[in-house]
Amino acid sequence: MLKILWAAPALALAACGGGDGGGKSSESQAGTAASSTQDNENWPKGFTLFPGATLVSNFDADIPGAPNKAQTITMSGISSVDEAVAHYRGQAEEAGYKTKDISGVPGFTGRDSNNREFGLTVIEINGDQNVILSFSEKKPK
Secondary structure, three states: OOOOOOHHHHHHHHOOOOOOOOEEEEEOOOOOEEEEEOOOOOOOOOOOOOOOOEEEEEEEEEOOOOOEEEEEEEEEOOOOHHHHHHHHHHHHHHOOOEEEEOOOOOEEEEEOOOOOEEEEEEEEEOOEEEEEEEEEEEOOO
């Protein structure tokens, strides 16, 4: 069963920059490296911003000693949830992920042959449709 990092979307929203398009980096007392940007750089290979959407945050987290590293991309202004889900399902499958629907909600999860994981969730905030993409992969040993 796929594990989905449900806390990542909340972290991504909390880590948003000041709206200036710049990035922020931080390191916690535990040495957790994290960065958040509001540009279209540093996307996983094969994935792009949904047409007409606005990038809210592109959040990377790499916790020393943790077995995985994660990335969460949040975007708003989604005109069609069905089209966004189809767009990212196509990109995920093209990138080698085998996808599986999430029961009862618009979204899906996926895993590739290297055990990298992917999840897409759609949430509504103040009447605006938002897509959250979550990526997780094991760090090299």
